[in-house]
Amino acid sequence: MGETVIDIRNAVVSYREDVALRGVSLKVKEGEFVGIIGPNGAGKTTLLTVVNGLGKLLSGRVKVLGHQLGSGTGHSLRKRVGYVAQVQNIDPRMPMNVREVAMIGRYGLLGLLGRSGRHDWELVDEMLALVGMSHLARRPIGHLSGGEQQRVAIARCLAQEPEIFLLDEPTASLDWKAQADILELVRNIHDARNLTTLFVTHDLSCLPTACDRVVLMKEGRIWGEGTPVELLTDENLGQLYDMPVSEVKKRRTESILV
């Protein structure tokens, strides 16, 4: 593991009356793969938006890739941080094809008046090949399935050549096969490209194999962190999700705790 690339100190973020983060501190080292889990409303997504500069800090300090985040510094930082959200509702008639959507990842780097050149298209095609979407490159984006669209979103993110890779429940609403495939893809890309990855998920079964470290969040605070094996006990999960341990055990054996 290398040096610290994400350093969040006592971050407080609030959306109107709701406090989304209540004094969160987290350090992530270069090359780490960190899983973030917790119930809905725990502040997981907000934590990611703090890292890419879209979340507005009420107090606290955030340093990402050596840059202190403040007002106006977000745009340049976001070019170095890739972000994949949940499956989006895309208009099936949206007049853009898969290749054009993946190219959006290059737009921030190209700058306001820059045009995408041959190198950019080659890179986009390479990334689409990496996620196994070359054969659909010229299809309208709205015609793809949810799993295919997430692969394109990952390709878009990689076309950005990011140093930090943020994934916000990218496999939510996908079937288990697509979930497993995408997770494997993300882990392989993380290793091959030496990225630093923050992965928000509800899928507990995948965490031990994929993550170096797990962060548990609840009610806007970090509730625990450590290796998946030591942290993801039935007792901890019972407390995290306010659920009797017996129920957690039952659900985990049936693997329906999602």
Place this chain on the structure above:
Amino acid sequence: MSLFEYQFMQNAILTAFLGGVACGSIGVFVVLMHMPFIGVCMSHAAFAGALLGLWLGFNPLIGAFVFSLLAAAIVGPLADRGELSPETSVGVIFSLMLGLAFLFMGLMPGTKSGALELLWGSILTNTRGDVILLAIVAVLVVGLIVVFYKEIQATIFHRGIALSVGIPATAILYGILFLTGATITATLRSIGGILIFSLILNPAAAAYQLTYSMRKMFLLAAGFGVLSGWMGLLFSYLFNIPSGATIVVTSSVIFLLAAVFSPKRRVKGWRTNALAEASHD
């Protein structure tokens, strides 16, 4: 003397061309960003603002521009922050603007012919000044779309994604609303406050039926806008009927034809659809 030698006819033909290009291009944003109600709201606000100008004796177009931007400035952030569903906030502003428009019209002393002209539009009484204003707006609209095409494309696709890759998507959105206000203002006198929004929506909605390429959609929408303007003008002249209304009805017919013959209606059969494969450009 041929018809085209009359200056009023030259002005009308130029207005139909420039207005068609500007409205058609703006319509692409309205259709793809799912904000037809914001457009409706802005065009009625422009109408109210113009009437205020007529009543108080300042340039109606300044009133129109300020009011349409005000409407966008109120509706945009409300919808943006998700405090109200856009339908609700737009409904409130829309009815307020219509109420204000009729209030100003009622308060206006003397003849109401100027007000009615703004309501129905009158392309044949356009002055060279109107044409020049419209030309400036049309060049601005097309120029900005060309220069910032990739930012606009990303913002239309998904504002959150555009922001996350470092594109100033919020500024682009407000720029689009600003251009919408300018276009509505510059075409208000020709097409009319009640009708202008149809010329924005219909050509783009027709283009939306026909292509999976955004670039082609912009070109088709502008083309349909010009076609609506010219055909409407021709029918209006031939049958001696109101020009603004004829232009709008023509644009609706173009939309209906596009919808009937749309290849996207067969979207379920897309795997064998040649259009889907050929959507790159």
